[in-house]
Amino acid sequence: MGVLVSLKFIWPEFMGSAPWLTFGRMRPLHVNGVLFGWLLAADIGLVFYIVPRLCGNQLWSEKLGLFTCALFDTVVLSAVYTTLSGTTQGLEYAELPFLLDVGVTVSWVLFGVNVFMTIATRKHEKLYVSIWYIMGGILWTAFVYIGGNFATMFQKGISQANLNWFYVHNAVGLIFTPFGIAIAYYFIPLAADKPLYSHRLSMVGFWSIAFIYVWTGAHHMLHGPISEWLQTVAILFSVMLIIPVWTVITNFYGTVAGRWDVVKKSPILKFLMAGTTFYLLTCFQGPMHSLRSVSAIVSKTDWIVGHAHMAVLGAFSFFAIGGTLWALPRITGRPIYSDALASRSFWLMLWGGLIYFVSLWVGGFMQGLQWNDTSIPFVDTVVFMRPFWIARAIGGALMYAGIVVFLYLVFRSLGHAEDEAAVAKANPVNG
Amino acid sequence: MIPNPLLKTDRSAMALFVFSLVFFFIGGTLTTLFPALVEDSWSKPVEGLKPLTDQQAAGREIYKREGCWYCHTQQVRKLPSDVARYGWRGTAAPISVPGEYVNDAPHFLGTRRIGPDLSRVGGKYDRTWHLAHFRNPRDLVPGSVMPPFPWIANDPKEFEALLAYLQTLGRARDWRPNHDYEE
Numbered sequence: 164m165g166v167l168v169s170l171k172f173i174w175p176e177f178m179g180s181a182p183w184l185t186f187g188r189m190r191p192l193h194v195n196g197v198l199f200g201w202l203l204a205a206d207i208g209l210v211f212y213i214v215p216r217l218c219g220n221q222l223w224s225e226k227l228g229l230f231t232c233a234l235f236d237t238v239v240l241s242a243v244y245t246t247l248s249g250t251t252q253g254l255e256y257a258e259l260p261f262l263l264d265v266g267v268t269v270s271w272v273l274f275g276v277n278v279f280m281t282i283a284t285r286k287h288e289k290l291y292v293s294i295w296y297i298m299g300g301i302l303w304t305a306f307v308y309i310g311g312n313f314a315t316m317f318q319k320g321i322s323q324a325n326l327n328w329f330y331v332h333n334a335v336g337l338i339f340t341p342f343g344i345a346i347a348y349y350f351i352p353l354a355a356d357k358p359l360y361s362h363r364l365s366m367v368g369f370w371s372i373a374f375i376y377v378w379t380g381a382h383h384m385l386h387g388p389i390s391e392w393l394q395t396v397a398i399l400f401s402v403m404l405i406i407p408v409w410t411v412i413t414n415f416y417g418t419v420a421g422r423w424d425v426v427k428k429s430p431i432l433k434f435l436m437a438g439t440t441f442y443l444l445t446c447f448q449g450p451m452h453s454l455r456s457v458s459a460i461v462s463k464t465d466w467i468v469g470h471a472h473m474a475v476l477g478a479f480s481f482f483a484i485g486g487t488l489w490a491l492p493r494i495t496g497r498p499i500y501s502d503a504l505a506s507r508s509f510w511l512m513l514w515g516g517l518i519y520f521v522s523l524w525v526g527g528f529m530q531g532l533q534w535n536d537t538s539i540p541f542v543d544t545v546v547f548m549r550p551f552w553i554a555r556a557i558g559g560a561l562m563y564a565g566i567v568v569f570l571y572l573v574f575r576s577l578g579h580a581e582d583e584a585a586v587a588k589a590n591p592v593n594g
Numbered sequence: 595m596i597p598n599p600l601l602k603t604d605r606s607a608m609a610l611f612v613f614s615l616v617f618f619f620i621g622g623t624l625t626t627l628f629p630a631l632v633e634d635s636w637s638k639p640v641e642g643l644k645p646l647t648d649q650q651a652a653g654r655e656i657y658k659r660e661g662c663w664y665c666h667t668q669q670v671r672k673l674p675s676d677v678a679r680y681g682w683r684g685t686a687a688p689i690s691v692p693g694e695y696v697n698d699a700p701h702f703l704g705t706r707r708i709g710p711d712l713s714r715v716g717g718k719y720d721r722t723w724h725l726a727h728f729r730n731p732r733d734l735v736p737g738s739v740m741p742p743f744p745w746i747a748n749d750p751k752e753f754e755a756l757l758a759y760l761q762t763l764g765r766a767r768d769w770r771p772n773h774d775y776e777e
Contacts, residue, residue, distance in 0.1 A: 185741045187661020249659035253700035282607050289605055298607065299614040306618065310626065320695035322630040322637070324703050329626050337618070370600055373614055377621035383705060386671035388690040393629050400621070459673055463707040534707075537678040541710045546737040 191258040192246045197475060198256065198334070199267070200239045205483040206342035207235070207274060210297055212490045213349050214278055217294055218285030223277050231273045238266035254323075256331050257312045264312040271308065275301045292365040293345040299373055300341030307333040321389055329380035335474060336376040343442070343479035344368075344411055346486040347435055351418055354431045354489060360417030364410045372407035375400050382453040385462060394455075401453035408446035415439045430505035434485030437513055441477030445470060460535065465548065465555075466527030469520045476562065477516050484512075484569060491576055500575035508568035515561025518554060526551025633692070640693035643766040646759070653759025656752055658700065660743065667704030668713040668763065680714045687714045688769045709740055714764035717775025724757050 215222050222228055242259050245251070251258040259267070278301060282294060311330020315323050352359050359365065378400035381393045419426060419436060426432040448470050451457050461467060488505055492498050499505060526548050533544040603610040630636060646654060657663065669690045670676045680687040690713055695701055719727070726733055728747040731740040746752045761777065 185660065185743075187664055187741075190661060190664050249661075251658060251661070253658035253663065253702070255705065279607075285607075290603070290607060290610065294607075295603065295610055295614075298610055302611065302614050303618050306615075306622065310622070314626075315700075318630070319697060319699040320636065320701060321633075321692040323699060324695070324701040325629065326626055327701065329622070366600070366604075370613075370617070373617040374621065377618055378625050380625060384703070386673050386676075387669050387703065388692050388695070390629060390633055390635075393625065396625065463667060463705065468706070534679065535673070535675040537675055541679070542735050542737045545708075545739055 188247050188249055191251065192243060194256065195242055195246060195258060196239075198339075199242070202339060202475065202479060202483060203342075204232075204235065204239070205480075205487065206339070206346070207232070209346050209483060209486045209490060210274075210278060210342065212486075212494070213293055213345070214281050214297060217287070217291045217349070218281055219287045220281065220285055223280035223284065227273055227277050231270050231277065234266060234273070235270040238263050238270065241266075252312075252315075254311075254315060254327050256334050257315065257327065259312075261316075264308075267312075268305075268308065271301075271305055275305065291349075292359070292362070292369065293349040295369050296341040296345035296348065299369070300338060300345065303333065303337035303341070303377075307337050324384065325381060325389060325393070328383040329377075332380045332383065333377060335471075336372075336379070339475070339479045340372070340376070343438070343482045346482045347415060347438065350431070350482075350486045350489050351415055351435050351439075354429060354435060354485070355419045355422045355425060357418055357422060360414050360420075364414045364417075368407045368410035368414065371410070372404075375403050375407065379404070379453070382458075385453070385455055385458040398453045398455070402450045404446060404450055408443065412439060412443045430502055430509050431485050431488045433506065433509045434481045434488065437509070438478050438481030438485065441473050441481065441516075442479075445474040445478055448473075460531040461528060462531075464527035464531045464534075465523040465551070466531065469523030469527060472523075473516070473520050476512070477520070481512075487573070491573065495577060497576060497578055500572055500578075504568060504572050508565045508572060511561050511565030511568060513565075515558045515563070515565055517558070519558030519562060522551045522554035522558060526555075635692045637696055638693050639696045640691060640766055642768055643694065643696070644762075645697055646762065649755050650759045650762055653755035653757065656746065656756045657702070657759060660746075662712075663702040663704050665706065665708035665740070666702075666710065666712045667707055668702045668711065669704070670711065670713055676711070680711050682714070682718055682770060683774075685770055687764070688767045694766055709738075712760070712763055714767075714769070716761045716763040716765040717770070717777075720776035721757060723776075724760065725753065728753065728756075 211222060211228055238259075242263055245260055245263065246258060250260055252260065257264075278297065282290075282298065307330055310326055311334065315326050315330070318326055348359070348365065379397050381389060381397035382401050385394055385398070415436070416439065419432070426436055452461055452467070452470070488499060530544050530548055533539050533547065534541075600613060603613060670680050670687045672689055677686045677689060694713075695703070723734065725747055727735070728743045730742045731738040746756060761775075765775070
């Protein structure tokens with residue numbers, strides 16, 4: 164359910180001269196729309212799909228689930244209005260006004276209760292690795308969100324900034340990462356039709372991310388007005404993030420090893436494995452950026468924007484799309500409208516993404532070098548970026564075309580809704 | 595390699611629940627709550643920092659509403675390039691310190707510089723310059739990608755408020771010789 168509704172909220176980038184169309188208002192709409200409107204909603208939808216299947220039962224309360232989705236979508240729709248009208252808390256990722264924050268929190272608690280009750284009443288004793296990530300993700304999200312949206316209200320200055328980056332960073336690392344990984348852990352073995360490569364590795368991956376990730380927020384402020392020891396702590400832990408990432412990556416590649424011929428034919432695996440590769444690249448960049456010497460060049464440039472888009476689109480959106488393509492026909496009981504179209508959507512997003520990422524990395528890195536040469540006026544470095552920004556727009560347009568194709572595919576695959584009973588029949592418990 | 599109690603989480607949802615939270619809270623409190631408690635500098639204002647007047651505070655609200663902080667940071671980092679670039683007429687800009695931000699909520703430290711840093715912009719340009727610049731930035735800075743803000747430039751109340759706020763930025767440090775600040 165969440166998956167379907169969420170698809171309406173994918174935002175392209177516009178420019179305009181009316182107040183509500185300026186960059187300062189469109190940007191938070193784009194960021195919040197993609198993160199909460201699309202990705203979190205898609206993740207919620209897929210969690211509702213995955214958990215009962217892994218627990219061998221039904222969702223604890225279908226009604227509560229529907230209510231949660233309705234509430235969450237209302238919040239997202241209201242956010243479109245508040246964001247464009249300039250109503251903002253002025254903190255990154257936490258722009259939504261107080262009332263909507265409460266709405267998100269309530270939806271989250273209801274979602275958490277539903278999932279935890281489903282797990283508590285499970286038929287299979289053993290908890291698959293996806294369940295760990297989902298449980299961890301739900302718990303961490305709750306506290307990360309409260310820290311970033313409510314605790315910041317009582318703080319000012321550097322302390323608030325520190326909390327803000329604790330939130331911003333963990334929003335990616337402890338909200339979207341665990342759900343993305345949970346989705347990939349569930350769908351990769353299914354789609355490749357092979358058992359998971361290593362249970363032990365998945366444990367190392369999970370517990371290391373649970374411990375390490377939360378320490379890293381201050382790496383957003385390297386060289387800035389924040390205590391040196393805190394920066395050093397953030398750097399150390401950022402570098403250690405290599406452990407949870409590489410264990411997970413090894414597990415995913417290990418699982419599909421010997422099945423690459425299947426990947427070639429399956430658009431689902433294409434999304435999942437490209438997502439895995441982008442996750443590896445993103446999480447290799449991350450620890451590198453956190454080194455003081457690298458940060459002195461890339462921080463505050465478009466390099467970081469390229470990095471963020473690779474994480475959110477390249478890794479986590481690809482996981483969510485791959486999962487959706489697997490789940491959709493099993494929910495509706497109708498096959499995917501067209502595998503060829505799914506592949507086309509993949510290639511558009513892949514090439515669009517690559518053009519987008521690479522143009523911003525090259526441009527951003529060079530602009531960073533220019534900033535460090537103070538004989539170059541600032542505006543010259545802006546003019547220099549123009550060709551890279553044009554390339555970025557082309558990449559973005561291709562990505563968007565891929566998303567439109569995917570949206571069309573989803574609607575065509577839905578066709579006319581089947582009745583509830585038929586849907587249930589097509590939904591074997593262990594799908 | 596993996597401690598024994600953690601292996602239990604394989605089957606026990608309760609153990610998973612507890613360990614996930616414990617792990618999270620160790621790092622969570624040590625990096626947010628703990629530094630806020632031990633770092634006095636975070637809450638001690640720098641000498642010369644004045645609370646904003648009502649008009650300046652109204653200007654800060656406009657700065658927030660229009661999302662100026664998405665493109666302009668407000669921090670001079672320790673890097674030599676920051677210090678030189680955001681200085682003025684040969685005088686180096688002072689490195690930002692936590693005490694300058696104690697009244698800021700929300701903070702505008704920023705993460706991206708599509709435009710230049712503004713933490714030392716106060717007093718660099720006069721009213722005429724800012725008015726023309728908000729009408730159309732490209733009239734003064736060819737090549738700029740900043741959007742025009744006619745609805746601010748054409749509203750004296752909004753413009754004066756925003757101007758008053760911008761002129762406070764960096765002034766607490768009183769870093770320019772002979773006080774060559776514009777109003």
